[in-house]
Amino acid sequence: MTHLRINPSILSADFVNLEAELQRISSADAVHVDVMDNHFVPNLTLGLPVVRRIQQVSPLPLDVHLMIEDADRWAPQYAEAGAASVTFHAEAATAPVKLARELRDAGAKAAMALRPATPVEPYLDMLGELDMLLVMTVEPGFGGQSFLDLTLPKIRRAASAIEGAGLDLVIQVDGGITEETILRAAEAGATVFVAGSSVYGADDAASAITALRTAGFRDA
Ligand SMILES: O=C(CO)[C@H](O)[C@H](O)COP(=O)(O)O
Numbered sequence: 748m749t750h751l752r753i754n755p756s757i758l759s760a761d762f763v764n765l766e767a768e769l770q771r772i773s774s775a776d777a778v779h780v781d782v783m784d785n786h787f788v789p790n791l792t793l794g795l796p797v798v799r800r801i802q803q804v805s806p807l808p809l810d811v812h813l814m815i816e817d818a819d820r821w822a823p824q825y826a827e828a829g830a831a832s833v834t835f836h837a838e839a840a841t842a843p844v845k846l847a848r849e850l851r852d853a854g855a856k857a858a859m860a861l862r863p864a865t866p867v868e869p870y871l872d873m874l875g876e877l878d879m880l881l882v883m884t885v886e887p888g889f890g891g892q893s894f895l896d897l898t899l900p901k902i903r904r905a906a907s908a909i910e911g912a913g914l915d916l917v918i919q920v921d922g923g924i925t926e927e928t929i930l931r932a933a934e935a936g937a938t939v940f941v942a943g944s945s946v947y948g949a950d951d952a953a954s955a956i957t958a959l960r961t962a963g964f965r966d967a
């Protein structure tokens with residue numbers, strides 16, 4: 748039975764009370780931290796100093812999702828800050844293989860994200876350099892958007908390429924993950940699920956995490 752990993756996104760948390768907001772999700776697998784620079788996406792969140800502080804107080808490993816330009820320059824610093832995994836966007840990296848190696852050398856899991864319209868095919872040969880592939884299931888930039896079913900064939904193609912090549916990287920999905928959508932993404936091959944509004948928007952975040960795991964379960 749595959750363990751479904753649920754990584755709540757603090758994009759939907761109360762940024763003034765982040766330490767308490769981290770405690771609310773202590774039953775999750777990791778905390779997803781969305782870094783946005785207002786260039787790669789039209790939104791601005793937080794950067795290295797805040798991530799370093801979250802790293803100090805978080806009971807969970809950090810899953811950092813960089814939605815920033817010039818990923819080659821900045822991503823290694825998030826690995827050095829102690830993030831368990833660092834995800835850069837394929838569209839924002841000029842040398843993704845070199846970058847993935849630098850992230851691993853710095854002690855982090857290396858992950859690469861694809862926007863909904865970015866195909867996976869040009870990257871199939873480099874999947875072995877990665878620990879995780881993030882298939883964005885909404886246009887990056889904002890929480891609370893609806894899951895894009897048009898991304899499901901890409902998840903299936905990536906899963907089949909990973910299985911065919913005998914690789915052990917996992918597929919993460921991010922955006923619009925709810926009790927209604929998680930099973931579709933799981934059936935397509937995702938095993939790591941980012942959920943912002945559906946966890947932090949619930950009165951009881953721990954119950955929302957459990958409900959997602961239950962809804963995404965399939966007898967594989
Ligand atoms: O990367 C992101 C947006 O770019 C967020 O991680 C994502 O949107 C999570 O929010 P929600 O679950 O509400 O869609």
Ligand SMILES: [Co+2]
Nearest residue numbers: 781812921941
């Ligand atoms: Co994200």
